[in-house]
Amino acid sequence: MNFHVLTLFPEMVLDGLNTSIIGRAVSKNYITLDAVQIRDYTLDKHNKVDDYTYGGGAGMLMQAQPVYDSCEAVQKKIEEAGRKRARVIYVTPGGYTFNQSMALDFSKEEDLIFLCGHYEGIDERVLEEVVTDYVSIGDYVLTGGELPAMVMIDCISRLVPGVLSNSESSVTESFSDGLLEYPQYSRPEEWHGKKVPEILLSGHHANVEKWRLEQSIIKTKKIRPDLYEKYILDHPVEEKKKRRKQKSCNS
Ligand code: 6GU
Numbered sequence: 399m400n401f402h403v404l405t406l407f408p409e410m411v412l413d414g415l416n417t418s419i420i421g422r423a424v425s426k427n428y429i430t431l432d433a434v435q436i437r438d439y440t441l442d443k444h445n446k447v448d449d450y451t452y453g454g455g456a457g458m459l460m461q462a463q464p465v466y467d468s469c470e471a472v473q474k475k476i477e478e479a480g481r482k483r484a485r486v487i488y489v490t491p492g493g494y495t496f497n498q499s500m501a502l503d504f505s506k507e508e509d510l511i512f513l514c515g516h517y518e519g520i521d522e523r524v525l526e527e528v529v530t531d532y533v534s535i536g537d538y539v540l541t542g543g544e545l546p547a548m549v550m551i552d553c554i555s556r557l558v559p560g561v562l563s564n565s566e567s568s569v570t571e572s573f574s575d576g577l578l579e580y581p582q583y584s585r586p587e588e589w590h591g592k593k594v595p596e597i598l599l600s601g602h603h604a605n606v607e608k609w610r611l612e613q614s615i616i617k618t619k620k621i622r623p624d625l626y627e628k629y630i631l632d633h634p635v636e637e638k639k640k641r642r643k644q645k646s647c648n649s
Pocket residue numbers: 488489490491533534535536537538539540541542543546547
């Protein structure tokens with residue numbers, strides 16, 4: 399996977415993604431990360447990339463020309479390397495909300511271009527010409543698109559084959575059924591007077607797995623009732639069994 403980030407703050411993106419698992423993935427060449435300075439492409443003699451918005455209103459807008467030329471330069475580089483033109487993701491609070499299945503879809507691409515806005519946004523005309531996907535990371539407003547792009551790159555990267563070791567990728571499995579994670583414990587057996595749940599010390603693998611699933615369901619129902627509703631629709635048998643068991647306990 400080759401990530402290309404169009405930004406006014408390339409060092410922010412490079413510095414943020416050069417450590418830990420993603421840093422390792424870059425040095426092992428499972429992914430490449432290229433941050434392109436949009437300002438390098440402006441034809442304005444004062445290196446300006448923004449201007450006032452027509453119709454008035456607060457704030458400045460990124461202009462079409464440097465955004466278009468920087469994006470086309472990256473697409474040209476990709477094509478010259480013999481690969482197909484990349485999808486261009488505009489990171490914006492006005493986009494579709496990013497989720498795990500979008501990440502899985504993006505992870506199958508060979509190249510991805512992220513366009514990071516600043517100021518009050520980007521001239522609509524260039525967005526119409528270059529952007530294929532409008533994506534937000536949630537219902538809150540950030541000062542720029544770099545952090546959202548880094549969030550998405552991290553999430554997509556860990557789905558690229560080779561990026562995670564076997565032990566790291568087993569974590570994905572427990573999340574991918576749409577439930578929140580069960581509580582976990584390490585040594586010591588007792589800390590601040592709190593004991594590790596007995597069942598985890600039993601060595602009975604099937605019972606441990608059953609307990610973990612129950613804990614996941616309880617937690618999801620409380621914290622994310624939306625995910626819980628979806629889970630019971632997808633797993634009607636398990637839930638019916640549980641309700642039957644509860645009924646027989648009550649009677
Ligand atoms: Cl993608 N960009 C900005 N600037 N703010 C956001 C966002 C994106 N997603 C949530 N808030």
